Amino acid sequence: MWMGLTMGERKAVTKQLALRYQSAGRAVKGQILTELVELTGWRRDYARQALRQALEPPGLRRVRPGRKPVYPxxxxxxxxxxxxxxxxxxxxxxxxxxxxxxxxxxxxxxxxxxxxxxxxxxxxxxxxxxxxxxxxxxKMRLHGRSHTKLTVRSSPSLTVSRDWLHSTIGGGARREIRRFSFDHRLGRGES
Structure with missing residues (x-):
């Protein structure tokens, strides 16, 4: 049963078992592998790979020198x-x-x-x-909301004007204005 070990604990257990695994025979290697699988929750093929790699010295990474800058x-x-x-x-x-x-x-x-x-x-x-x-x-890019477009709904002056229009003009006058503007668009209205 897997016991929920941390990664550091898994590596330590793997290193200890790898010492035994290296010098063991085939039957004992199978038992060690089963023990590691139960402890860590890994699959057998990954556990086998981890046991092999645990004893290898860490590979030295070759640090490549960076390119000399072309443009100073x-x-x-x-x-x-x-x-x-x-x-x-x-x-x-x-x-x-x-x-x-x-x-x-x-x-x-x-x-x-x-x-x-x-x-x-x-x-x-x-x-x-x-x-x-x-x-x-x-540095030149705009930040925040200062460059957003003002919408008609959020404009207070338009809202006030619309409210004023509805409060001052009665229903009949509104219909007359609508008809007048419609006739104007068709070219039938008076100028």
Missing amino acids: ADLQPALVLCWAVLRGPAGKLLAAATGYLVPMLRAERVLDITDAQADLLVRMSAATIDRRLARERE
Whole structure:
């Protein structure tokens, strides 16, 4: 019967049983496996795999060195400036425009970068531009409910006007106004 052990307890039990499992014969291995299945609630094939792996030394993960950045961090302000001059276009549009925008801004002395940096900025792909400008776009995004549209029902001035109209005009006058506006739409009303 499975006893509801925590994962740490299951690993400790597995390690202890794995020491016996390694040097045991076939019949004893079956008993150890049955004991582990009853203790942990695992299936036999998973328990067998856990017993084998419990004695293996943990594999050392090879840490790969990261790629050397192609575009230095000091290029970011120039990219943001180009993006702002064009009023925040998408990366594809900005990538297409940097070919003429960067030399123009450098000629006007608005963009103070070296020739090598200018070359890197012009060669930057649209996807890289989008990744590099993600934080800037996030700063520009509207938050909260301030940018929601005002609905007619929630407008207090329209509600007051409607209430005023119903209270001041009687039933007959309302019918007359409706008929007049209908006739006007058909071109039969008086102007």
